[in-house]
Amino acid sequence: xxxxxxxxxxxxxxxxxxxxxxxxxxxxxxxxxxxxxxxxxxxxxxxxxxxxxxxxxxxxxxxxxxxxxxxxxxxxxxxxxxxxxxxxxxxxxxxxxxxxxxxxxxxxxxxxxxxxxxxxxxxxxxxxxxxxxxxxxxxxxxxxxxxxxxxxxxxxxxxxxxxxxxxxxxxxxxxxxxxxxxxxxxxxxxxxxxxxxxxxxxxxxxxxxxxxxxxxxxxxxxxxxxxxxxxxxxxxxxxxxxxxxxxxxxxxxxxxxxxxxxxxxxxxxxxxxxxxxxxxxxxxxxxxxxxxxxxxxxxxxxxxxxxxxxx
Numbered sequence: 001x002x003x004x005x006x007x008x009x010x011x012x013x014x015x016x017x018x019x020x021x022x023x024x025x026x027x028x029x030x031x032x033x034x035x036x037x038x039x040x041x042x043x044x045x046x047x048x049x050x051x052x053x054x055x056x057x058x059x060x061x062x063x064x065x066x067x068x069x070x071x072x073x074x075x076x077x078x079x080x081x082x083x084x085x086x087x088x089x090x091x092x093x094x095x096x097x098x099x100x101x102x103x104x105x106x107x108x109x110x111x112x113x114x115x116x117x118x119x120x121x122x123x124x125x126x127x128x129x130x131x132x133x134x135x136x137x138x139x140x141x142x143x144x145x146x147x148x149x150x151x152x153x154x155x156x157x158x159x160x161x162x163x164x165x166x167x168x169x170x171x172x173x174x175x176x177x178x179x180x181x182x183x184x185x186x187x188x189x190x191x192x193x194x195x196x197x198x199x200x201x202x203x204x205x206x207x208x209x210x211x212x213x214x215x216x217x218x219x220x221x222x223x224x225x226x227x228x229x230x231x232x233x234x235x236x237x238x239x240x241x242x243x244x245x246x247x248x249x250x251x252x253x254x255x256x257x258x259x260x261x262x263x264x265x266x267x268x269x270x271x272x273x274x275x276x277x278x279x280x281x282x283x284x285x286x287x288x289x290x291x292x293x294x295x296x297x298x299x300x301x302x303x304x305x306x307x308x309x310x311x
Contacts, residue, residue, distance in 0.1 A: 028123025
């Protein structure tokens with residue numbers, strides 16, 4: 001059995017060498033080779049002839065050339081200069097050449113241009129930072145159709161009460177509508193990855209919810225610090241109460257609030273935490289993985305309106 005596997009691996013490696021490119025799986029280079037999957041992704045993107053498309057990880061251009069047929073312009077971001085050269089060869093001396101712009105570099109360190117739709121077969125190790133870079137990008141784009149590792153995709157779309165519901169779920173769904181589109185098996189890639197994949201559609205909410213995302217994320221980080229803790233237990237820990245007190249003092253200093261003269265300062269910190277938890281309209285002892293984002297948003301919006309100034 002080991003001999004057969006070794007021969008198969010050697011044969012696959014030789015095929016890749018014959019094509020002139022050895023892909024670096026260490027940085028997530030797994031080229032989508034199945035044209036049916038490529039066509040399915042493009043169909044779900046619902047491109048218009050006037051669209052500017054941002055493609056991240058174009059590889060050798062299997063999807064890029066089909067995007068160029070449907071869109072006004074494609075901006076492709078690629079880190080590997082070998083793949084950039086291959087992509088340029090595919091469109092050279094064709095009408096598509098004028099419609100393609102290539103950005104060479106790390107997409108996480110690149111200032112993204114204007115675009116209407118994003119399509120990406122991402123290196124899976126940058127999935128989370130890229131999603132939030134995308135969602136905080138302005139001006140708003142219409143939608144993104146993205147390939148992710150299956151488990152990551154399931155976390156994105158998980159609902160309250162699901163086993164995979166987590167900080168990633170609540171933060172993403174605060175800012176966007178997220179839908180799982182299709183499962184993609186390992187053999188649809190060259191070379192095959194070690195994990196299964198899924199395609200997800202992300203549509204940002206426009207206008208966005210009226211919250212400061214950094215502060216919101218701080219709240220959610222506390223709520224999900226221990227998976228099986230209740231909201232009450234998470235926010236009543238000594239470390240969290242000290243953090244809230246520190247932040248409250250900073251708030252008073254920045255906004256010139258004289259603490260001795262404020263009605264709120266006469267209340268103990270735990271009293272304001274009780275008010276915040278009760279204001280969500282949910283039982284305080286309910287485990288937080290079963291609380292939906294509206295529960296968090298309700299308490300947070302009350303804080304934004306000045307009813308709760310402790311965080």
